[in-house]
Amino acid sequence: MDAQTKLSKVKAWTILLSTFVFLWIFATVIGPWGERHIPTFDAIVETIEARDIDSGAYFYTEIDAGFDGPRELVGDIKLMAPERYGFTLPFISGMTLCFIILAIGFKTMPME
């Protein structure tokens, strides 16, 4: 039993440490190879590096474009079509439609 436990501990630590080694090989060799050989990926990587984009970000506040993009678009609309900005009737209709769809879903979603 002791020999078996020792072996499985050795096996466990081997798997753990070799996973880290594999990850490092992926990061330094396999991954970069993939970047160069997957079509368009190298161009996307160049864009990510030049613009310093955190492509692993999960929420809009974690990237610059999450603030810059909306600021640009609000500027566009306010300058060239200010009557279209804000809580216009079509906009309120869109929001209302969202809540109506959810209300319908609430009533009709299958229970089984």
Place this chain on the structure above:
Amino acid sequence: MADNSQVVKDVGRWEWSEMWKKEDWWAIWLGFAILVAGMLIYFPQSGDLKAKLLEVETEYAQDANRTKAFKTIAWYKLSDAKAKVKAKDSSTGKWLASVTKKTHSWTSNPLDGFFMSQEMADAKKAKAQEKYDKAKIKTTGLYAVAVAAEKAAEVAGFQSQTLNDLAEKAIQEWRNAKFLEGKAKKKVSSAKPYNQVLKLVGLGVFFAVFFGIGIKAMGQSFTAFVKAFSFIFLIGVIAYLASSQATMKHYGIGYAAWAIFFGMLISNTVGTPKWVTPAIQTEYYIKTGLVLLGAKILFEKIITIGTAGIFVAWVVTPIVWLVTYWFGQKIIRIPSKRLNAVICSDMSVCGVSAAIATASACKAKKEELTLSVGLSLVFTSIMMIVMPAVIHGFFPADKMQVLGGAWMGGTIDATGAVAAAGAFLGEKALNVAATIKMIQNVLIGVMAFFVALYFTTKVEAEETGNKVGLMEIWYRFPKFVIGFIMASVIFSAIYTAFNSQVAGLGATMIDQGTIKGMSDLFRGWFFTLSFVSIGLATNFRELKEHFSGGKPLILYVFGQSFNLCLTLIMAYIVFYLVFPDLTATI
């Protein structure tokens, strides 16, 4: 999420002591403590910052608005000057950013994530300076061209469409170059020696005490928790180290994936040490993070892109969610409604953050969240590469930017991947994609409330066989959702109130103050701690059971395929058929 060791109790009885004994309430207290601290640090500056914004407006506004034909150089100077006014640039804000910083970027040596010597910093700076100098020369040249083009358009009284288009193009080229110059300059200024180790240790101690207070109040051992927390925090740091590696960043593999991965690697090989168990508090960390997330759900932001955006982001999303949920229940018969709901959210709303909120709202199991997040991350990486190529290859040239951007923003799950794919296509595509995704992010609040209400009033009622009254609904309703929504409502109101004083003050005080300068510094860490906890408590065999014949994969593929079709159709209709005048402004 559900704790497997607890039995669902049918008795709905409210006790005031819950407010200091239950985890949901402690998530609200701790989350709001950070938000209030942020308000106390930054809001006193609002007078000075308002004055700065007014000064900027006085300097540039008249010149900026002299034509509506296109955005002039002065318009951009006004916008840039306002964007530079940030509450978080105070000395306290800079100190907070420095002590909560995760690991630094690295390429082949993981120690670069923690240390950089003066020698290495000088070499990095020299390399960055060369690139910055080149970028600066290019920007200067393009600025001169933009000035000349704008002057030519002005001489014609901004009445010549040809001259206006030329001026707009020249200004956009100058802007693109200026943006890249700014990034190059940032690389020069950030090339400084650092030693992150002590700061990380200090941060770990702070978090241990911060969360330990609630643990103690809930009747558990503070000492055991603090000791165990050191392990969880260490794995969290390793997760951030992996996510900051250059290649991993290129593939879009973020901290959440690494946190789950390393946690599961440890638990399924050498095993999670028993002394770590007191700090495996998945729900505690995640709910505190969600209250902080609530403060970023600012309702004024949804009017950014106007009606077109709301139809793509707020009408398509619930349709996709509900159709996919129906498909999961009726056609492929997913055994778990909660797994179904979490996959629907992460696929149709906005990936990991939506999955977290939904899983907590419907009390999903940790394996269900893990599976959903895993599916989302795999497909996100694929879509980030494939979609720009498809748009480039098949979309008409005049529709690539806006339609392509809206399509990617509404379908690619992770915000970072959306930005990468959008930036590859072009500036307009990036702006539209990031904005659509932002509007979807705001929908998390609505979806979390909807899911919580649905599962509390219908699903749990069916599971227990009892009809639920109002008190029972209150008892069962996940309380942290109230904190999440309250944070959103309060900060949305404050954001709008600031903006009503002077345009841009909301962004200065909230976006670049309490959010970027406070809540964001901590939220990522809290989610990482929770994902590490999930990983450490997850068995591969249990995870395999939830994969049940590949049904979650089939559900995701169906849902995402439907999402891709419906988003494209809706984006085309609203941007080109119904509101083409709005699209013309972009």
